[in-house]
Amino acid sequence: MKPPLKIAIAGLGTVGAGVLRLIAKNGALLAARSGRPIVVTAISARTRGRDRGVDLAPFRWFDDPVAMAAEAEAEIVVELIGGAEGPAKAVVETAIARRRHVVTANKALLAKHGTAIGRAAEAAGIALHYEAAVAGGIPIIKAMREGLAGNRIERLYGILNGTCNYILTTMRETGRSFDAVLADAQALGYAEADPSFDIDGIDTAHKLAILASVAFGGEIDFDGVYIEGIRHVTAEDIQFAAELGYRIKLLGSARLTDHGIEQRVHPCMVKLSSPIASVEGVYNAVFAEGDFVGTALFEGRGAGAGPTASAVVADIVDIARENRLPVFGLPAAALARRPRAPIERHRGAYYLRLMVKDEPGVFADIAAIFRDERVSMEAILQRQRDANEPVPVVITTHETEEAAMRRALSRIAALATIAEPPRMIRIEPLER
Amino acid sequence: MKPPLKIAIAGLGTVGAGVLRLIAKNGALLAARSGRPIVVTAISARTRGRDRGVDLAPFRWFDDPVAMAAEAEAEIVVELIGGAEGPAKAVVETAIARRRHVVTANKALLAKHGTAIGRAAEAAGIALHYEAAVAGGIPIIKAMREGLAGNRIERLYGILNGTCNYILTTMRETGRSFDAVLADAQALGYAEADPSFDIDGIDTAHKLAILASVAFGGEIDFDGVYIEGIRHVTAEDIQFAAELGYRIKLLGSARLTDHGIEQRVHPCMVKLSSPIASVEGVYNAVFAEGDFVGTALFEGRGAGAGPTASAVVADIVDIARENRLPVFGLPAAALARRPRAPIERHRGAYYLRLMVKDEPGVFADIAAIFRDERVSMEAILQRQRDANEPVPVVITTHETEEAAMRRALSRIAALATIAEPPRMIRIEPLER
Numbered sequence A, B: 001m002k003p004p005l006k007i008a009i010a011g012l013g014t015v016g017a018g019v020l021r022l023i024a025k026n027g028a029l030l031a032a033r034s035g036r037p038i039v040v041t042a043i044s045a046r047t048r049g050r051d052r053g054v055d056l057a058p059f060r061w062f063d064d065p066v067a068m069a070a071e072a073e074a075e076i077v078v079e080l081i082g083g084a085e086g087p088a089k090a091v092v093e094t095a096i097a098r099r100r101h102v103v104t105a106n107k108a109l110l111a112k113h114g115t116a117i118g119r120a121a122e123a124a125g126i127a128l129h130y131e132a133a134v135a136g137g138i139p140i141i142k143a144m145r146e147g148l149a150g151n152r153i154e155r156l157y158g159i160l161n162g163t164c165n166y167i168l169t170t171m172r173e174t175g176r177s178f179d180a181v182l183a184d185a186q187a188l189g190y191a192e193a194d195p196s197f198d199i200d201g202i203d204t205a206h207k208l209a210i211l212a213s214v215a216f217g218g219e220i221d222f223d224g225v226y227i228e229g230i231r232h233v234t235a236e237d238i239q240f241a242a243e244l245g246y247r248i249k250l251l252g253s254a255r256l257t258d259h260g261i262e263q264r265v266h267p268c269m270v271k272l273s274s275p276i277a278s279v280e281g282v283y284n285a286v287f288a289e290g291d292f293v294g295t296a297l298f299e300g301r302g303a304g305a306g307p308t309a310s311a312v313v314a315d316i317v318d319i320a321r322e323n324r325l326p327v328f329g330l331p332a333a334a335l336a337r338r339p340r341a342p343i344e345r346h347r348g349a350y351y352l353r354l355m356v357k358d359e360p361g362v363f364a365d366i367a368a369i370f371r372d373e374r375v376s377m378e379a380i381l382q383r384q385r386d387a388n389e390p391v392p393v394v395i396t397t398h399e400t401e402e403a404a405m406r407r408a409l410s411r412i413a414a415l416a417t418i419a420e421p422p423r424m425i426r427i428e429p430l431e432r
Helices: A014-034 A065-071 A086-097 A107-124 A140-147 A162-174 A178-188 A202-216 A235-243 A305-320 A362-373 A402-413 B014-025 B027-034 B065-071 B086-097 B107-124 B140-147 B162-174 B178-188 B202-216 B235-243 B305-320 B362-372 B402-413
Strands: A005-010 A038-044 A060-062 A076-079 A101-104 A153-159 A246-257 A260-271 A283-290 A294-301 A347-356 A377-382 A391-397 A423-428 B005-010 B038-044 B060-062 B076-079 B101-104 B153-159 B246-257 B260-271 B283-290 B294-301 B347-356 B377-382 B391-397 B423-428
Touching: A005 A014, A005 A065, A005 A086, A005 A305, A014 A038, A014 A305, A038 A065, A038 A305, A060 A065, A065 A086, A076 A086, A076 A305, A086 A101, A086 A107, A101 A107, A101 A305, A107 A202, A140 A202, A140 A283, A140 A294, A140 B140, A140 B305, A153 A202, A162 A178, A162 A235, A162 A246, A162 A283, A202 A246, A202 A260, A235 A246, A235 A347, A235 A391, A235 A423, A246 A423, A294 A305, A305 B140, A347 A402, A362 A377, A362 A402, B005 B014, B005 B065, B005 B086, B005 B305, B014 B027, B014 B038, B014 B305, B027 B038, B027 B305, B038 B065, B038 B305, B060 B065, B065 B076, B065 B086, B076 B086, B076 B305, B086 B101, B086 B107, B101 B107, B101 B305, B107 B202, B140 B202, B140 B283, B140 B294, B153 B202, B162 B178, B162 B235, B162 B246, B162 B283, B202 B246, B202 B260, B235 B246, B235 B347, B235 B391, B235 B423, B246 B423, B294 B305, B347 B402, B362 B377, B362 B402
Parallel strands: A005 A038, A005 A076, A038 A060, A076 A101, A260 A423, B005 B038, B005 B076, B038 B060, B076 B101, B260 B423
Antiparallel strands: A153 A246, A153 A283, A246 A260, A283 A294, A294 B294, A347 A391, A347 A423, A377 A391, B153 B246, B153 B283, B246 B260, B283 B294, B347 B391, B347 B423, B377 B391
């Protein structure tokens, strides 16, 4: 057996402690699979004393993770600090400068600086692995970079944020409001005290931008992702979706179009019968469509100490086995810089919920606007309620261009008979 | 860019022709991803003249695939002939002897001779890749050997044969008999003229034995797989399953138990709400449970030219990238030889269908037998039909040991009031 592979770990939160536990528990197995023992030599975290359920005595402690990345006796630096800037970025850059391999779970860092960091890693001749950055325990980066390497990937979409999926699942199961379910999720530790990264879709967009880069062989373009979160999804929308045979999911989707690359994160109505509709709670799932494989689906736990540690350690084993891969599936010089397909060019069906003051003529006004904008209605649902209050009217459309839909919406919003801003949710045809 | 990677392909059936088409269509992409052009130099098949939709002129033709494996100008020999013995085996052995890497889609060969072939490959220092042998386009071998390498895998199960899944799905959807649906499947090309490999569970068992080896780090033990096919599943059983909230699937499952390794292939009743219940038609799916990742699910097309070619080419790209892996996830010397957990020690719930001559006392007899064998009933369903014909009585049990169930069954079968051999289908608790 070869000499031990020494690693240094920066960041000992949930994931860092999970990695230490995994290596302690499965060390013999990892050595057999890797051909070398995997040994943690150095660690760094913000607070030293906190009980993490793991004995930290065997490891050299660094107060400064950047100093550790520079000085520790380690072939691999594992970055689990998080955040797009600051110490996480400095740790990764320092490790690369010192020609140490990097394993990171940091989606924000890669989404913002991934292409540059990938270039630097390639120039330094070191491995940069990031399986844990996307979809937790699901080995989706490996599937995209390697398992589906024979295919031209045409489209991918997925549920990439367990917090949002938990909230939407719970809203559907309980009929409760977004705010109430979010508060519960925060109390249970499923959502952060400041939940905006998750519920506003930023986290999903980080992951989508990384996945799209690997799938389509392009530079990471986080700024090109169209993003809507789930704050505006109401219990009423979820109820109407069910009546129409849909479930509401926050999806990240990316596609190569004639206008460039389309990257979108927003709530979607997906058919109840589609496989992604049944991915519930904290589970994540990614669907990829390739020109030879057809559709492949990968599902599992998207977060948590165990699944994320599983992904981090798979990366370490890869490096121990000396698997060397282009960082984003292609050498940095070969990564395309593609134009962005504007969301206005998106074509799809739409769900609209209008709150209508029940006056004669309102349907005629709406129908006239749709006629003018050439938007074709598929179905209208109207619920009778208290006659003194605005009533919800739900309209679904046939496939149309987003630009036309938006023009129609802004004209509808301006009607005197419309009591609240109209709500629009895109309908996604995701049959296998 | 490095010099071209030359490959020789033995076998030009559906899959072989698919591989040629993929390399022709996506050649530039493969070169960029691999860092070297991938070039087919030699081919061999039984008949030269047949139109395969690909121009064979650029390739050196060999009538004898074994001669090709020995003499072709190629770093990789791709074996797509099939069959556990004969030319396929000779091709692989010859390639290894000549220190050429091997990519194969041959599950029968690996199930029977995989451990020996893996040892030989390891001794020769060449790569042996076999992604296409299990679950078609789903990169499940890569997920097991690499993506989940941090985990001790505790259990896996899956739908591994598209023909059986298609037949069971169609029986459910149409209410037709096994024989009628099989005949249609044969006419459509979804089932072979001699379908026994598929419908008797052999093909599933081949794949399961390979998967279990990689997952649990043991020698392949195909002879240790308990196998039942789907011939005895009736439209009536499928109907009763639906009434009880189940769907019938042919599953391969493997588990580490206190008595050794349990490998089973047989029809199972799975809850309608479990994710595997909705894997329909020609789709395959594999679930793996690891100690850190939890449950991970992989789903996709299990057969066909495109998906299988996708898997074969992923293996070629792996070799081009110089990824070197222990053949079954561990070096051959480290593969465990585990005792077999006998099926009689299996514990689970059971579905029984008895055809009962409607005479007084029959329930008392059955209840007495269950009492004697300590089998606890969960539910009984009886359908009234023509009083002159035997009526079906369906019984589900609570968890019990298979040995007790079998004793009870053979005593029930001997009752004078039982008109046909009782049918038993195991119920699998597969919630996430």
